[in-house]
Structure formats: C-alpha cells, structure tokens
Amino acid sequence: MLSVFPFYFFAFIFGALVGSFLNVCIYRLPKDESVVFPPSHCPKCDYRIRFYDNIPVVSYLLLGGKCRSCKTHISLQYPAVELINGLLTLFLFIKFGITWSFLFLFLFCSALVVITFIDLEHQIIPDVISLPGIVIGFAASFLLPWLGWKNSLIGILIGGGSLLIVAYGYQFLTKKEGMGGGDIKLLAMMGAFLGWRSVPFIIFVASLVGSIIGITLMVVQKKDSKLAIPFGPFLAISAILYIFFGKEIIWWYLSLAGSSPGG
Structure with a gap:
C-alpha cells in the first residue's frame, strides 16, 4: 500500500x-x-x-x-x-x-464537473463542452477496446435521440418546452464516452434521483410542479455512478427482480 x-x-x-x-x-x-x-x-x-x-x-x-x-x-x-x-x-x-481509459474518462468527468456547476447556477449546458465532447468520445472509442466505435456511435444516436423524442413528446402534449437541447447533447456525449448500454442506466437513475429531489424541494419550498430544476447534474451524477458502480448496481437490481442477465 x-x-x-x-x-x-x-x-x-x-x-x-x-x-x-x-x-x-x-x-x-x-x-x-x-x-x-x-x-x-x-x-x-x-x-x-x-x-x-x-x-x-x-x-x-x-x-x-x-x-x-x-x-x-x-x-x-x-x-x-x-x-x-x-x-x-x-x-x-x-x-x-495509467491507461487510455483513465485519460479519456478523466477528461469526461472533468467536463461533467464544469457542466454540473454551470447548469446548477445558470440552467444552461454550454455547447462548447458537449459538442466537442461527442467528437472526443467517439475518437476515444478507437483506442478503448471495451468501448469500440460502433458501441460509441450507437450511444451517440440513442443518447441524443431518446431525449429528443422525450422533449418533442412533452412539447406536443403540454404545448410547453420541457427538456432543453443542452440535456440532449449532454446525453449524446455520455453515449459517445460510455457506449449505448450506459444510456438506459443513466436515464433511469437520473430520472429517479431527480424526481426524489424535485418532489422534496417542492414540499420544502411549498412550490408547485412548475419549479424548474436542471436535469444536467442528475445526468452527470448517473454517468459517474455508471463508471464506478454500473455493473454492480445492475446486478443488484436484477437480483431484486429475481432474474439474471442470462435468464
């Protein structure tokens, strides 16, 4: 030691x-x-x-x-x-x-730190971080065997596409803009760095944590459902959880559900 x-x-x-x-x-x-x-x-x-x-x-x-x-x-x-x-x-x-994984995930996590604090204060996610991040994440896939360029590319499409569908669906049903374009590009960046398998995990955990915190804040502050809470920080926390504990959390969840990856 x-x-x-x-x-x-x-x-x-x-x-x-x-x-x-x-x-x-x-x-x-x-x-x-x-x-x-x-x-x-x-x-x-x-x-x-x-x-x-x-x-x-x-x-x-x-x-x-x-x-x-x-x-x-x-x-x-x-x-x-x-x-x-x-x-x-x-x-x-x-x-x-000291590996390529460390280098690229260090860049990725550092970007998430910046995005989190900017989104918390200004409720924006700068394109100057997320858009180059998508390119860097995809480029990294050629050096990371566990990722691979196909996995990264599909991650970009599913990451950005899934939130885009949600955003359009919400706007169609409520006639109001809900999820911003910054969140869509951020999740595309996450898919680029972590692959498409990370996207369902990140969305589920971010939505769960965001809902719990959002409801808590509304009860404490006695405000209605119109309270605006940035979603970017929850996506960032979920992505970091996936990096360090993703497999363990998935296995734990499946064990609670009484199933296994092969079953």
Missing part, C-alpha cells in the same frame, strides 16, 4: 490542480469570456491572484475564504470543485491505472 501511495497522492493533486482551472471555466464560459486571458483575478477588486494563493483547497483555508486584497468572501464552490475533481481523478486512477 505504501508503495502506491505517492501515485495516489499525485493523482489527487493533479485532479485538484485541474479543478482550479475548471473553476475558471465555470465562471467564464457562461459569460463567453476567454478561459485563458486575463489570468485569474478577484472579480470584485481585480486583484491578480498569485500562485501561492491558488493552491487547491489549501489557499482557501489559509485565506479564510476571502480575497487577500479586498477581503471579499470567496464562494465555497471553488474548493468544492477542486476537491471533487481531485477525488474523481484519484478514484479513476485506482480503477484504471
């Missing part, structure tokens, strides 16, 4: 460092700003953040969650994103090691 600890530690630190960049993407992409220029700065006083104030999680704690210059409160979202991406990277490394 001690022999692999440095590798685990490096994986977490690497993921957390990338998480710091993801925070820039989360803040700037909805505003159509460059994620490269200008360098990171305080949005309140424009103080340029120095490297020693940009150490993932640690700097936030040392600064007491405030800007060094103007003492403006810094959102807890920043260390949360760094911590989440660090842990995801660590778990991916433990599961896949």
Whole structure:
C-alpha cells in the first residue's frame, strides 16, 4: 500500500490542480469570456491572484475564504470543485491505472464537473463542452477496446435521440418546452464516452434521483410542479455512478427482480 501511495497522492493533486482551472471555466464560459486571458483575478477588486494563493483547497483555508486584497468572501464552490475533481481523478486512477481509459474518462468527468456547476447556477449546458465532447468520445472509442466505435456511435444516436423524442413528446402534449437541447447533447456525449448500454442506466437513475429531489424541494419550498430544476447534474451524477458502480448496481437490481442477465 505504501508503495502506491505517492501515485495516489499525485493523482489527487493533479485532479485538484485541474479543478482550479475548471473553476475558471465555470465562471467564464457562461459569460463567453476567454478561459485563458486575463489570468485569474478577484472579480470584485481585480486583484491578480498569485500562485501561492491558488493552491487547491489549501489557499482557501489559509485565506479564510476571502480575497487577500479586498477581503471579499470567496464562494465555497471553488474548493468544492477542486476537491471533487481531485477525488474523481484519484478514484479513476485506482480503477484504471495509467491507461487510455483513465485519460479519456478523466477528461469526461472533468467536463461533467464544469457542466454540473454551470447548469446548477445558470440552467444552461454550454455547447462548447458537449459538442466537442461527442467528437472526443467517439475518437476515444478507437483506442478503448471495451468501448469500440460502433458501441460509441450507437450511444451517440440513442443518447441524443431518446431525449429528443422525450422533449418533442412533452412539447406536443403540454404545448410547453420541457427538456432543453443542452440535456440532449449532454446525453449524446455520455453515449459517445460510455457506449449505448450506459444510456438506459443513466436515464433511469437520473430520472429517479431527480424526481426524489424535485418532489422534496417542492414540499420544502411549498412550490408547485412548475419549479424548474436542471436535469444536467442528475445526468452527470448517473454517468459517474455508471463508471464506478454500473455493473454492480445492475446486478443488484436484477437480483431484486429475481432474474439474471442470462435468464
């Protein structure tokens, strides 16, 4: 265990460092700003953040969650994103090691982190992430034997097509727009990276979790069914669950149903 600890530690630190960049993407992409220029700065006083104030999680704690210059409160979202991406990277490394699977799923999960936080705040899923993600996921299928290009291509078609049908069906029945196009492209990206077999799992789990949370929020906030809840975060959580526990959850569900994959 001690022999692999440095590798685990490096994986977490690497993921957390990338998480710091993801925070820039989360803040700037909805505003159509460059994620490269200008360098990171305080949005309140424009103080340029120095490297020693940009150490993932640690700097936030040392600064007491405030800007060094103007003492403006810094959102807890920043260390949360760094911590989440660090842990995801660590778990991916433990599961896949230094492989193509690790590399592409690291890119995939990092994209999901950005999408989740943007969708929670702005209720949009940027095309600049999902559309290139579809292409990258399909390209990855040629390097990942467990995926394969046919599986990926069908995943794109089923992922995007299934939600497209749901969206049109809802609009036809209610005369209102329900599911946005961003969710459709996001699920197509998920199908590209994880294959068509992941799509039913992701839709089912996301719908289940989303329904439970949605009903809970409506009861707590005493609002009606018109309460708008972004679906992207639930899709993202379900996709991550599929990566790490998909087979186990499916087997567990089938065992409860009294059946098996072969039966």
